[in-house]
Amino acid sequence: MTRVLLATRNAKKLTELRRIVAAESITGLEVVGLADLPPFPDAPETGATFEENALAKARDAVRETGLPVIADDSGIAVDALNGMPGVLSARWSGRHGADDANLELVLAQLNDVPEERRGAAFVCAIAYSFPDGDEGTLRAEWRGSVIRERRGTGGFGYDPIFVPEGETRTSAELSAEEKDAVSHRGQALRLLVPHLKALAQQA
Amino acid sequence: MTRVLLATRNAKKLTELRRIVAAESITGLEVVGLADLPPFPDAPETGATFEENALAKARDAVRETGLPVIADDSGIAVDALNGMPGVLSARWSGRHGADDANLELVLAQLNDVPEERRGAAFVCAIAYSFPDGDEGTLRAEWRGSVIRERRGTGGFGYDPIFVPEGETRTSAELSAEEKDAVSHRGQALRLLVPHLKALAQQA
Numbered sequence: 001m002t003r004v005l006l007a008t009r010n011a012k013k014l015t016e017l018r019r020i021v022a023a024e025s026i027t028g029l030e031v032v033g034l035a036d037l038p039p040f041p042d043a044p045e046t047g048a049t050f051e052e053n054a055l056a057k058a059r060d061a062v063r064e065t066g067l068p069v070i071a072d073d074s075g076i077a078v079d080a081l082n083g084m085p086g087v088l089s090a091r092w093s094g095r096h097g098a099d100d101a102n103l104e105l106v107l108a109q110l111n112d113v114p115e116e117r118r119g120a121a122f123v124c125a126i127a128y129s130f131p132d133g134d135e136g137t138l139r140a141e142w143r144g145s146v147i148r149e150r151r152g153t154g155g156f157g158y159d160p161i162f163v164p165e166g167e168t169r170t171s172a173e174l175s176a177e178e179k180d181a182v183s184h185r186g187q188a189l190r191l192l193v194p195h196l197k198a199l200a201q202q203a
Numbered sequence: 204m205t206r207v208l209l210a211t212r213n214a215k216k217l218t219e220l221r222r223i224v225a226a227e228s229i230t231g232l233e234v235v236g237l238a239d240l241p242p243f244p245d246a247p248e249t250g251a252t253f254e255e256n257a258l259a260k261a262r263d264a265v266r267e268t269g270l271p272v273i274a275d276d277s278g279i280a281v282d283a284l285n286g287m288p289g290v291l292s293a294r295w296s297g298r299h300g301a302d303d304a305n306l307e308l309v310l311a312q313l314n315d316v317p318e319e320r321r322g323a324a325f326v327c328a329i330a331y332s333f334p335d336g337d338e339g340t341l342r343a344e345w346r347g348s349v350i351r352e353r354r355g356t357g358g359f360g361y362d363p364i365f366v367p368e369g370e371t372r373t374s375a376e377l378s379a380e381e382k383d384a385v386s387h388r389g390q391a392l393r394l395l396v397p398h399l400k401a402l403a404q405q406a
Contacts, residue, residue: 046315048283080251082285094311105308108297112249 002200003030005037007061007071012156016180017070020189021196028200032067040064050074050087050125051137058127058135068131068199070192074124074185076158078106078146080113086123089157103150103158110146118145120162122171124184128195132202136195140187144171155179205403206233208240210264210274215359219383220273223392224399231403235270243267253277253290253328254340261330261338271334271402273395277327277388279361281309281349283316289326292360306353306361313349321348323365325374327387331398335405339398343390347374358382 006017014033021029043060047053050073057071075089085092085106093101110118122142129135143165150160152172159172164182171179180186209220217236224232246263250256253276260274278292288295288309296304313321325345332338346368353363355375362375367385374382383389 044315046317048320081291082287082289084285084287086285088284088312091315092312094308094314105297109291109295111297112247112294114249117251 001030002028002202003032003067004196004199005032005034005061005065005067005069007034007057007069009034011035012176013072013185016185017189019180020186020193024193024197026193026196026200029196034061037065045073045087047073047087050123051127051139053087054125054127055129055135055137058129062129062131066131068129070126070128072124072126072185072188074122076106076162077121077123077141078110079119080110080117081106099157103161106146106158107148107150107161110148115145118147120144120146122158122162122184124188126188126192128192130195130199132199134195134198138188138191140184140191142171142182142184142187204233205231205405206235206270207399207402208235208237208264208268208270208272210237210260210272212237214238215379216275216388219388220392222383223389223396227396227400229396229399229403232399237264240268248276248290250276250290253326254330254342256290257328257330258332258338258340261332265332265334269334271332273329273331275327275329275388275391277325279309279365280324280326280344281313282322283313283320284309302360306364309349309361310351310353310364313351318348321350323347323349325361325365325387327391329391329395331395333398333402335402337398337401341391341394343387343394345374345385345387345390 006014018031045053053073054071058069061069075086077083077086093105125137125139127137144162146161147163152160152170155172160170162171209217221234248256256276257274261272264272278289280286280289293300296308328340328342330340347365349364350366355363355373358375363373365374
């Protein structure tokens with residue numbers, strides 16, 4: 001059994017990766033999270049891109065644990081904000097992880113922005129850094145638009161104000177399964193499958 | 204005497220344009236502001252660019268007054284925010300004209316951004332729309348960087364956190380004359396001089 005570390009403390013992300021590993025019938029891989037290991041200090045996320053942050057997080061965890069590591073960085077890129085909040089999505093209001101304040105700030109900033117310019121994308125970059133030297137980043141986007149008032153209680157972050165293309169519901173109104181099937185993170189994780197299969201075969 | 208309207212209620216901008224008209228020895232032009240005319244409703248600033256907003260403001264004022272009109276739109280474009288606050292500079296915190304809140308939000312958003320990525324530019328677009336059909340926009344930028352704590356009491360908006368290239372003081376620590384000589388708005392107004400001279404000669 002090869003242990004692979006998903007460098008996150010987010011239980012939902014762990015569950016999602018484990019679901020994909022199971023769905024793809026990848027045997028011989030055990031996905032663990034940061035909470036399953038002795039703690040080490042988080043590296044600060046100061047990169048200019050999602051990829052840079054994800055790769056720094058992955059390399060940091062490799063150095064600390066010696067395990068093969070997967071790390072992600074994700075956020076929302078709003079067209080009328082030139083692609084921001086972007087890498088600052090989790091601290092857009094100036095306070096880290098203040099989901100409500102971050103989301104309300106985006107709504108307020110877009111107050112005068114007309115419907116045709118309210119496009120946005122959820123973006124996910126995944127970095128992998130494996131002991132055999134296989135290292136890289138993958139990126140997926142989920143296009144949609146920002147509505148004017150929050151709706152729905154699922155998900156987290158900006159889900160309540162994001163309506164994906166082809167949908168009338170916000171991503172906070174989709175079931176976890178519906179969201180996994182089409183979301184930025186689901187897509188990016190599926191791009192990772194060939195790398196996971198190669199890793200499992202080395203064991 | 205040809206009256207030309209600078210479509211603003213900002214007395215400092217009016218004074219600045221009058222100073223430039225005097226310095227360039229443009230005779231026969233009287234610069235008036237919105238406060239000198241019967242009031243009309245402001246058009247909302249919903250453009251995606253400074254130029255679009257300035258031109259909309261100028262055309263709106265031409266329609267309302269029949270005068271030759273100059274209008275500006277300006278703001279700060281922060282590199283690490285992909286050029287935002289940009290056209291949303293005056294309402295970045297979600298509240299229009301809340302200078303302190305807007306500036307504090309930018310400082311907080313840049314908290315984890317290292318020195319080498321704290322570049323920014325003050326940008327000014329000026330639109331002119333004259334009865335002879337001369338119409339257009341001009342743009343000037345003033346490069347610098349965003350510091351970590353406000354300094355200085357001059358100016359307005361983001362001046363207290365902006366240090367121009369080649370300076371150690373913030374733009375809020377420069378005298379009005381020093382600022383006019385190099386600022387985005389000063390530069391843009393000087394680009395306008397040939398158009399003002401042509402306007403004055405028609406009278």
